[in-house]
Amino acid sequence: GGDSANPSTSNDGSSSNSSDSGGKRTVVVGGLYDITGGTGDVGTPYAEGEKAYFEYLEMKGGVEGLDLKLIGKDYAYQIPEAQKIYQELRDKEKAVAILGWGTGDTEALRQQVATDQLPFISASYSENLKNINESPYNFLTAASYSDQGRAILKWIVENHEGDDAPTLALLYNDTAFGRSPIEDIKEYAKEVGVEVVDEQVIDVQATEAQSQLLNMEKKNPDYAIIQQTWGATSTILRDAKTLGIDTQFIGLNWAAGEGIIDIAGADVAEGYIGILSHAFPYEDMPGMAEIKEYLDAKGKTVDDINQKFVQGWVAAKIMVEAIKIAAEKYPEGDLTGPQIREGLESIQNLDLGGLAANVSFAPDNHAGTEMTRLGIVKNGKWEPITDYFSYKD
Amino acid sequence: MLRVSNLEAVYQKMILALRGISLNVKEGQIVALLGSNGAGKSTTLKAISGLLAAEDGHITDGTIEFQGEIINNISPDQLVKKGIFLCMEGRRIFKDLTVEENLYAGAYTRKDRSSIKSDIEKIYEYFPKLKMLEHRKAGYLSGGEQQMLAIGRGLMAKPKLLLLDEPSLGIAPLLVKEIFENIKKINEEEGLTILVVEQNANIALSIAHYGYIIENGRVVMKGEASALLEDKNISEHYLGTGKDIKEGRSNRRRQRIVW
Amino acid sequence: MFFLQMLINGIVVGSIYGLVALGFVLIYRASGALNLANGEFVLFGPYVCLVIMTALNVPFLVAFIGTLLFSAFLGLVVERLVIRQLQNAPTISVIMATLGLSSLLAGAVHIIWGHTTRTFPPVFPQTPLNIGGIIITPVYLWSFIIVMILLVIFSIFFKYSKIGLAMRAVADDRQAALSMGMSVKFVLAMTWMIASMVAAIGGILLGNINGVSPTMSAIGLTVLPVVILGGLDSVMGAIIGGFLIGIIQNLAGGYLDPLVGGGLKDVVPFIVVLLILMLKPHGLFGSRGIERV
Amino acid sequence: MRNLFVRECGNYKTSYKDDMKLFGTKSEIVKWLFLFIILLTLPLYVSNYWVGLLTLCAISAIGAIGLNILTGFTGQISIGVGAFLGVGGYTTAILTTTYGLSFWVSLPLAGIVTALVGGLFGIPSLRLKGLYLAIATLAAQVIITFIISRWDSVTGGTAGMVLSRPSIGSYSFMSNASYYYLSIIILILTVIYSVNLLRTRVGRAFLAVRDRDIAAQIMGINLFYYKVLAFIISSFFVGIAGALLAHYTMIVSPELYNIHVSIQYLAMVLIGGLGSILGSILGAIFITLLPVGLTSIVDLLTAYMPNLYQLFSAFKEFVFGLAIILFLIFEPGGLAHIWHNIKNYFRVWPFSY
Amino acid sequence: MGPILEIENVSLHFGGVKALDQVSFHINEGEIFSLIGPNGAGKTSMLNCISGLYHPTSGSIRYKGKDITNMKPYERTTLGIARAFQNIALFAHMSVLDNIKLGRHTLMKSGVFSGGIYVGKASKEEIEHREKVEEVIEFLELQDIRHKPVGTLPYGLQKRVEVGRALALNPELILLDEPMAGMNGAEKERMSQFILDMHEVMKITVVLIEHDLGVVMSLSNHIAVLDFGKRIGFGTPKEVRENPDVIKAYIGEETVI
Ligand SMILES: Nc1ncnc2c1ncn2[C@@H]1O[C@H](COP(=O)(O)OP(=O)(O)OP(=O)(O)O)[C@@H](O)[C@H]1O
Ligand SMILES: Nc1ncnc2c1ncn2[C@@H]1O[C@H](COP(=O)(O)OP(=O)(O)OP(=O)(O)O)[C@@H](O)[C@H]1O
Ligand SMILES: CC(C)C[C@H](N)C(=O)O
Numbered sequence A: 001g002g003d004s005a006n007p008s009t010s011n012d013g014s015s016s017n018s019s020d021s022g023g024k025r026t027v028v029v030g031g032l033y034d035i036t037g038g039t040g041d042v043g044t045p046y047a048e049g050e051k052a053y054f055e056y057l058e059m060k061g062g063v064e065g066l067d068l069k070l071i072g073k074d075y076a077y078q079i080p081e082a083q084k085i086y087q088e089l090r091d092k093e094k095a096v097a098i099l100g101w102g103t104g105d106t107e108a109l110r111q112q113v114a115t116d117q118l119p120f121i122s123a124s125y126s127e128n129l130k131n132i133n134e135s136p137y138n139f140l141t142a143a144s145y146s147d148q149g150r151a152i153l154k155w156i157v158e159n160h161e162g163d164d165a166p167t168l169a170l171l172y173n174d175t176a177f178g179r180s181p182i183e184d185i186k187e188y189a190k191e192v193g194v195e196v197v198d199e200q201v202i203d204v205q206a207t208e209a210q211s212q213l214l215n216m217e218k219k220n221p222d223y224a225i226i227q228q229t230w231g232a233t234s235t236i237l238r239d240a241k242t243l244g245i246d247t248q249f250i251g252l253n254w255a256a257g258e259g260i261i262d263i264a265g266a267d268v269a270e271g272y273i274g275i276l277s278h279a280f281p282y283e284d285m286p287g288m289a290e291i292k293e294y295l296d297a298k299g300k301t302v303d304d305i306n307q308k309f310v311q312g313w314v315a316a317k318i319m320v321e322a323i324k325i326a327a328e329k330y331p332e333g334d335l336t337g338p339q340i341r342e343g344l345e346s347i348q349n350l351d352l353g354g355l356a357a358n359v360s361f362a363p364d365n366h367a368g369t370e371m372t373r374l375g376i377v378k379n380g381k382w383e384p385i386t387d388y389f390s391y392k393d
Numbered sequence B: 001m002l003r004v005s006n007l008e009a010v011y012q013k014m015i016l017a018l019r020g021i022s023l024n025v026k027e028g029q030i031v032a033l034l035g036s037n038g039a040g041k042s043t044t045l046k047a048i049s050g051l052l053a054a055e056d057g058h059i060t061d062g063t064i065e066f067q068g069e070i071i072n073n074i075s076p077d078q079l080v081k082k083g084i085f086l087c088m089e090g091r092r093i094f095k096d097l098t099v100e101e102n103l104y105a106g107a108y109t110r111k112d113r114s115s116i117k118s119d120i121e122k123i124y125e126y127f128p129k130l131k132m133l134e135h136r137k138a139g140y141l142s143g144g145e146q147q148m149l150a151i152g153r154g155l156m157a158k159p160k161l162l163l164l165d166e167p168s169l170g171i172a173p174l175l176v177k178e179i180f181e182n183i184k185k186i187n188e189e190e191g192l193t194i195l196v197v198e199q200n201a202n203i204a205l206s207i208a209h210y211g212y213i214i215e216n217g218r219v220v221m222k223g224e225a226s227a228l229l230e231d232k233n234i235s236e237h238y239l240g241t242g243k244d245i246k247e248g249r250s251n252r253r254r255q256r257i258v259w
Numbered sequence C: 001m002f003f004l005q006m007l008i009n010g011i012v013v014g015s016i017y018g019l020v021a022l023g024f025v026l027i028y029r030a031s032g033a034l035n036l037a038n039g040e041f042v043l044f045g046p047y048v049c050l051v052i053m054t055a056l057n058v059p060f061l062v063a064f065i066g067t068l069l070f071s072a073f074l075g076l077v078v079e080r081l082v083i084r085q086l087q088n089a090p091t092i093s094v095i096m097a098t099l100g101l102s103s104l105l106a107g108a109v110h111i112i113w114g115h116t117t118r119t120f121p122p123v124f125p126q127t128p129l130n131i132g133g134i135i136i137t138p139v140y141l142w143s144f145i146i147v148m149i150l151l152v153i154f155s156i157f158f159k160y161s162k163i164g165l166a167m168r169a170v171a172d173d174r175q176a177a178l179s180m181g182m183s184v185k186f187v188l189a190m191t192w193m194i195a196s197m198v199a200a201i202g203g204i205l206l207g208n209i210n211g212v213s214p215t216m217s218a219i220g221l222t223v224l225p226v227v228i229l230g231g232l233d234s235v236m237g238a239i240i241g242g243f244l245i246g247i248i249q250n251l252a253g254g255y256l257d258p259l260v261g262g263g264l265k266d267v268v269p270f271i272v273v274l275l276i277l278m279l280k281p282h283g284l285f286g287s288r289g290i291e292r293v
Numbered sequence D: 001m002r003n004l005f006v007r008e009c010g011n012y013k014t015s016y017k018d019d020m021k022l023f024g025t026k027s028e029i030v031k032w033l034f035l036f037i038i039l040l041t042l043p044l045y046v047s048n049y050w051v052g053l054l055t056l057c058a059i060s061a062i063g064a065i066g067l068n069i070l071t072g073f074t075g076q077i078s079i080g081v082g083a084f085l086g087v088g089g090y091t092t093a094i095l096t097t098t099y100g101l102s103f104w105v106s107l108p109l110a111g112i113v114t115a116l117v118g119g120l121f122g123i124p125s126l127r128l129k130g131l132y133l134a135i136a137t138l139a140a141q142v143i144i145t146f147i148i149s150r151w152d153s154v155t156g157g158t159a160g161m162v163l164s165r166p167s168i169g170s171y172s173f174m175s176n177a178s179y180y181y182l183s184i185i186i187l188i189l190t191v192i193y194s195v196n197l198l199r200t201r202v203g204r205a206f207l208a209v210r211d212r213d214i215a216a217q218i219m220g221i222n223l224f225y226y227k228v229l230a231f232i233i234s235s236f237f238v239g240i241a242g243a244l245l246a247h248y249t250m251i252v253s254p255e256l257y258n259i260h261v262s263i264q265y266l267a268m269v270l271i272g273g274l275g276s277i278l279g280s281i282l283g284a285i286f287i288t289l290l291p292v293g294l295t296s297i298v299d300l301l302t303a304y305m306p307n308l309y310q311l312f313s314a315f316k317e318f319v320f321g322l323a324i325i326l327f328l329i330f331e332p333g334g335l336a337h338i339w340h341n342i343k344n345y346f347r348v349w350p351f352s353y
Numbered sequence E: 001m002g003p004i005l006e007i008e009n010v011s012l013h014f015g016g017v018k019a020l021d022q023v024s025f026h027i028n029e030g031e032i033f034s035l036i037g038p039n040g041a042g043k044t045s046m047l048n049c050i051s052g053l054y055h056p057t058s059g060s061i062r063y064k065g066k067d068i069t070n071m072k073p074y075e076r077t078t079l080g081i082a083r084a085f086q087n088i089a090l091f092a093h094m095s096v097l098d099n100i101k102l103g104r105h106t107l108m109k110s111g112v113f114s115g116g117i118y119v120g121k122a123s124k125e126e127i128e129h130r131e132k133v134e135e136v137i138e139f140l141e142l143q144d145i146r147h148k149p150v151g152t153l154p155y156g157l158q159k160r161v162e163v164g165r166a167l168a169l170n171p172e173l174i175l176l177d178e179p180m181a182g183m184n185g186a187e188k189e190r191m192s193q194f195i196l197d198m199h200e201v202m203k204i205t206v207v208l209i210e211h212d213l214g215v216v217m218s219l220s221n222h223i224a225v226l227d228f229g230k231r232i233g234f235g236t237p238k239e240v241r242e243n244p245d246v247i248k249a250y251i252g253e254e255t256v257i
């Protein structure tokens, strides 16, 4: 069984890795989702996006010569559970590639993944995963958290008004996810002449953050970068408004998205800036055509999905792209992890139709892109304020 | 008033504690229930007051009839409302409640809330020591003080039938006498019916009208209290030989009284 | 000023803690068990309230009362189906059962309402009050008031009502309580109903602050130090403990965080509790277990 | 405070007595030998996936036995096992990765370091009891993980550390089967040790401390010593389990050791049976495999109704809770008790109706 | 023989309550000594001071000439002081055997290592002490119920197991708090005889709290009487019986003994 993009063939028992079911080669991609855990609010649409892309492929007749399946399971954002499910995907479902989720579990699995030679695309854009030696099978499909931070710094330097050097605070939580970009941001800030005046740790599940914000206020930073999820970000924005703090808050990609406006309220979110690593459904991008086609077939509209859905869709699409390349290159026998890795590594400037920055990989580069863009909440809606750009430009 | 017939009870579905007990308590009487350790006295009282289930015990046969109604399957709190109250063995006072609160707890099911206060004063008259300890947590009381409290709590309930399980346990002799005199008095003045389990057969029979002796879960003897008092076997078994203990030792080893 | 603002913040946040802690105390008093599903009881309240408000389009107050009724019912169901079945089991089994319950209820919430965060239509005024430079959000002020009212109600309840006495008796010695004619079933049912309602109130206030999402149930664990600090069986303790932990958290956050690189807010309550317990093993107001031989 | 472990009435557990009978008769020795052989040959006939799961079960069982010594036998509830697993895991991570020590040296050291840390957090047991003590161990959980995630220079902070599988000479325990053998042998040693310990003097003292500490004192038992000793012994095994787990998953990170882990372990000993070694093992298996079983059910269901995946995931959570509750209601004695009932049934077998 | 235990001006206060008030007496080695008095007089509190569960507010306690006033309870056990409680304090779901074996805790040695390994030292010790335990079981005639969990036994038998557990300590001084409560005449006689055997055969010094005056008078060599925490009488049974204070507070005028 398993959650399958291909219901017609999923009944034959997924454990068979037989190279022909109807003359097709079976390729199983494993998925680790957070549906019921702490990040389920964004994890659910993301997982849906991934599944949707596989369903869409199926709808369009699938990939030539392949029987492509996505088998995903909920690990509720608990690392031990992720490890168990990963084993299940590897040993029972015979997955040859994985679509993952959190920073903690992705990092926890990276060595195992390397040993098992399973290419792994995670929703975590932790800079650590770029390191080819430590994580030879991990791939990043959007700008890393650190690169996002650097992009923000670049934007700040370019847009800062006033004579003094811009000052910056960092707000994050005490998890692998939260701390991932902090050192890099501090280093880069020094480079570009932004002064990091304060750091505050705010729990992912914080229901208030007043003491931290008051502390921050003492340093009176011009900007504050938030590396959090929707819940904590909304708490920060709301408390900041309550306390009348006029710092410009800027969130990394998980601290941006529709949820902020929904939870914090449009008036609180107004003026908040965030990294928009992926397109919103309402943005008129060429890449949206596919999604709309899929939604139409399902009797849904773009209002039923959000940016995180798009994000999942894109991750799945990149993985499938790599599988296609691998399948072409190795037309015989079962597709293996290393072959798919090769496929990924040969992706060059993959056009995502504006849904995200184009990605390229190489054997010595698993970071798909450094490009990202910024947006602002205006009239209760996210609006891009830059195009995709790299801090290196 | 209370008629127990052929009662059989087991604990944990395997330990047979009562093997067909029958007894009768008439309204206004004091009935004494005697027997050695493990005879099933406490079990009988628990069965009557519905408290067996809490120890994983069950009535497997026989009936208990109270004022003409079969009460085998009535829950203990209902039974208290019907007027049966058990002063459990081992005191079982509420340790974390004060002495006064314990007495209030005894009166839990009473409707006449107004007279509770004065009844508490009455208990303090019976047991002046308790008055001194009024606001102390009951858990700190000495063994005997706890026993007084347990009896007092039973009296507070103003039941129709009071079941007392070894009220004299751990009570100093002077007070034992006093307690039993009080029991007698309450019985006479207020017509309270009492079924009392007691090791101190002498004193129990001296105030009781009727007595039962049970061994191994069966009634082995019954009769008017006065008659039982005079029975030689009984006095030897329950009151001791009366001889000096030191003298009677040579022939005591492994001797068991078999009924 | 900074200090004062921290202090006030602590008190207002603490009042929510106290409210949630109260739910623990109630259950503990009647059954000696820690209700580890308290966080999930907190969760149900705001969801139900939200549903009533939006689906039936009734004003908040009506929905609020409806929620209380529902919560009482939920408490009753839980007691009937779970707690009552464990009447003769050791307390630790009951604690474990509440843990199972927490997973079950969380699952139920997920099934019914999904994972997205919802927001309350503004019930309390949104503009913060500025009292001499100290800023307070009205929701917090309300929770403070409600906590105070509940403190009075429960103190009176435990001291003077028959059921209050019965609750304590039942917790002390169940069999003996039965022999007093106390219906253990009734007492437990009452307790769970009340505790569930208290949790719902806490949840609704919390939902008004941060929106409603399944992660809210984390408050259940957050307030454990509060309950312990105050003393497991003390209503007063729960509330004062709530204030204290709220204040300590904020002061630690305010003054110590900058020294250690942050993150103390969630650790400090436990450190404080550990220290205080070494001096007062039953919390500040908890009653000492009685052991006599 | 009331004793949390005692029922309101006189039920009793017989597991302690049954422990005494271990290896009693010839036929029992044969039986255990048989079981031993089955355990050792298991990887030959089950899939690699199952070998992996069984390894996790074995490792959890070691930790659960450790916790049961503390909670089941000595009556001190601990909600800090997660962090103690972490202490074990980090100790071996630091010793092997940073200092290049061999796994075979660092494994016992991980046990010892955890034992010391456990003993340290056991000191409050001098004054605390029951739920108050339980919360003190919860404090240990919070404080230890906080320290781990902040002590960057040693622990690598929130990013964690990477470990490698142990090896002897050039042979590395990289395969699932080899690691399974390693874990199962350590589990067997743990079982033998703890069964013996608990049926002798120290074990009786533990039980005495659990049931009536005042009477225990009069028996000459130094309460504080035995309470802390229980923490130490318990933590030793938890530390060993943590180290084994760390080398198995080859990573340690603070998020791996959160309170959910602590609660899972508590569930293991409760579902398995308090005060029962066998129960700890069964409980570990149950809690490790239940989610796996539920996942399979969810998978089955979604094959037919793919759109309801979300619902089924939540359903899994729901059923997990339900399973625990039903379990407690219908078998408060735990899995160990069920096991005994089955055994008794077969003992009298053709004559039981 | 000289005093084995000397109580000197012992007071014990709980808040305002004076459970013991300047109590002094001594107990001679090898005698049966009884402590009597009305309920709440402080008898159990006195035993608690002797066994170390309470520490006197003032005063001192000497055992064999050694000051033990501030010793921990478990340390006193090793000196040979054993105790049976008024409210039964057995380990309800352990067997009679294990309960009594527990009494031998201080006499055994196996620890964390030898116990865990079992083979060798620990197993030898277990078997050795099992024999001692069986002696106690035989002495108190508990053979039939050896393997029963104590919790299911009737009250009277539990009391006997409790005494057995104390005996298993090989004590020199045994403190018995109302060991005959809840027993009928015949049963009391049997318990009395056990006590006499302890005293005569095992040469144990016995301290007895008991409300049954008949038993007390016929067993004891000396008696101390407490009332409201004060010592109101001390001496041989005869002296005590004739002490007017004692008669007034405890025995009652007309009680015939
Ligand atoms: N909770 C229980 N579980 C199992 N067996 C029990 C339980 N309570 C009592 N019994 C058994 O039932 C029998 C009768 O016990 P019961 O307590 O009724 O005796 P009793 O006459 O009151 O004795 P005593 O004078 O010692 O109080 C005894 O053999 C006892 O072992
Ligand atoms: N821990 C304590 N806290 C408060 N008061 C106590 C404590 N222990 C004993 N007392 C009080 O001290 C007094 C003496 O108690 P004790 O138990 O020594 O009496 P006793 O002589 O053994 O009486 P009994 O014959 O009833 O057992 C009692 O009034 C009791 O309430
Ligand atoms: C929602 C996020 C917290 C999850 C994210 N993918 C991570 O890095 O962990």
Ligand SMILES: [Mg+2]
Pocket (backbone or CB within 6 Å): B041, B042, B043, B089, B165, E155
């Ligand atoms: Mg009895």
Ligand SMILES: [Mg+2]
Pocket (backbone or CB within 6 Å): B142, B143, B144, E043, E044, E045, E086
């Ligand atoms: Mg006493």
